[in-house]
Amino acid sequence: MKGTPTRPSRDAGARSVLGERLRQFREHLSLERRLGDNTVRAYVQDLEQYDAFLVARGKRSAAAIKVEDVEAYMQGRGWAASTVARKIASLRAFHEFLRRRGFAEENPALQVRPPRKTRPLPDVLTVEQVEALLGSPRGEDPSSVRDRALLELAYATGLRVSELVRLTLEEVDLTEDLVQCMGKRSRERIVPFGAKAKQALVRYLEAARAHFLKDRSERAVFLTRLGRRFSRMGYWKLLDRYRRAAGIDQPVSPHTLRHSCATHLLEGGCDLRVVQEVLGHRSIETTRIYTHLDRSYLRSEYSHFHPRA
Numbered sequence: 001m002k003g004t005p006t007r008p009s010r011d012a013g014a015r016s017v018l019g020e021r022l023r024q025f026r027e028h029l030s031l032e033r034r035l036g037d038n039t040v041r042a043y044v045q046d047l048e049q050y051d052a053f054l055v056a057r058g059k060r061s062a063a064a065i066k067v068e069d070v071e072a073y074m075q076g077r078g079w080a081a082s083t084v085a086r087k088i089a090s091l092r093a094f095h096e097f098l099r100r101r102g103f104a105e106e107n108p109a110l111q112v113r114p115p116r117k118t119r120p121l122p123d124v125l126t127v128e129q130v131e132a133l134l135g136s137p138r139g140e141d142p143s144s145v146r147d148r149a150l151l152e153l154a155y156a157t158g159l160r161v162s163e164l165v166r167l168t169l170e171e172v173d174l175t176e177d178l179v180q181c182m183g184k185r186s187r188e189r190i191v192p193f194g195a196k197a198k199q200a201l202v203r204y205l206e207a208a209r210a211h212f213l214k215d216r217s218e219r220a221v222f223l224t225r226l227g228r229r230f231s232r233m234g235y236w237k238l239l240d241r242y243r244r245a246a247g248i249d250q251p252v253s254p255h256t257l258r259h260s261c262a263t264h265l266l267e268g269g270c271d272l273r274v275v276q277e278v279l280g281h282r283s284i285e286t287t288r289i290y291t292h293l294d295r296s297y298l299r300s301e302y303s304h305f306h307p308r309a
Contacts, residue, residue, distance in 0.1 A: 017054040018094075021062045022047055025097050036162075036184065062098055067108040074112060085114040122229040123250065124260045130155060132246035134196075142211035143225075147238060149197075149204035150222050150230075153179075154254070156197035158261035158279050160184075161254035165230040168219040174202060182278040191278055262287070 016022070022044070029040045053073050059065060070091060074084060091109040098104040125133065134155060139146040154164055163181040171180045177198055179191050193201075205221075214227025224229055230238075235254060243252040258279070265275050276287040 002142055013298070016051055017059045017065075018047060018051040018062055021098060021103060022051065022094075024101075025094055028097055031271040033104050042086075043090050043093065044240075046087050047094055050091060063104045064097070065104075065108055070109050070112050081114075084205045088114045108275055123251065123253075123256050124263045125250075125256060127264060129248050130257075130260055130264075133242055133248065133252070136242040136245040140207075142208040145200075146212070146222060147202050147242070148234075149200040149208075150238070151242065151257075152197040152200040153193060154257045155261055156193040157191045158258045159191065160258065160280075161232050161235055163235055163280075164254070165220070165222065165232065169205075169221055169223045172199065172201070172221060181280075184282075187280060187282070189277065234265070247264065 025047070026040060026044055029043060030037075035043075050205045054065065054069065055070060057072070057194060059069065073091075074088065077084075079087070088109060091112075092107065095104065095107040095109045099107050104219075116159035134148070134151050137144040137151065150164075152158070157179055158163075159167070159179070159181060159184065163183060167179060167181060172178075173180070178189065178194055179190065179193065182188055208223075209223065212223035212225060218227060224230055224234060232254070239252055239254060239257075262275050262279055263277070266272070272284065272287055276284050279287060279303055281287045
């Protein structure tokens with residue numbers, strides 16, 4: 001009928017500029033660079049948002065994207081500096097992939113500068129708070145014995161939550177007091193643990209793990225009541241329950257124990273290179289952030305104890 005507006009077709013609304021190139025980039029991240037699922041998902045989500053912007057801007061192909069397109073995408077969004085920096089990193093990686101594969105002549109995202117941002121210091125617990133947290137699982141019932149071992153090992157080793165919940169029986173050496181874990185990008189490392197963690201772990205393996213075991217083929221160290229390994233969220237909820245029981249007001253995440261492990265090692269005089277190895281950091285610059293916390297600790301201790309401070 002005359003005068004009736006034409007509705008856009010379903011295909012027009014679903015058009016993509018990046019399309020097949022984005023699918024190829026996803027495979028490149030997963031199969032060639034061997035990044036974790038969460039990292040790949042973050043890249044893809046950023047690029048899907050970028051793709052929608054390019055469609056609205058009328059771009060026809062990834063090869064036609066210019067510097068001004070990238071700049072226009074980044075401007076006026078109200079994003080935090082950390083978000084802007086992450087998105088620029090995603091765009092740079094994607095456009096560099098296109099350039100190296102011959103799909104584009106240049107990387108237009110290289111000329112877009114990320115904002116300068118200060119790196120926030122990680123949240124850490126005091127030694128007294130950690131002691132309260134680790135002492136929260138009380139009693140000798142199987143769940144308390146398991147949870148005590150889980151928390152002790154988390155703090156003793158500084159493992160990432162994904163490394164901790166994936167840990168298998170074969171990766172724990174109770175003779176040498178070591179765990180062998182697979183970190184980011186499939187980098188393997190050996191991490192020691194101390195007497196308290198060993199005592200809790202042996203108690204759990206000898207007296208409590210069999211209570212949770214449903215399938216004899218399951219090799220995960222820490223099992224839920226359903227006989228499965230913990231999920232990241234399941235461990236997070238367990239940790240938060242004991243945080244409240246310990247009377248700790250500040251939020252405590254799995255990474256808080258990791259940060260606390262690193263900080264307390266440095267406060268005790270541990271070499272930065274050793275802490276880097278324990279945490280599995282590829283670059284020592286990542287580990288160096290804990291030296292800022294260490295200096296804060298030294299200043300506070302000096303102010304507290306020096307008679308002329």
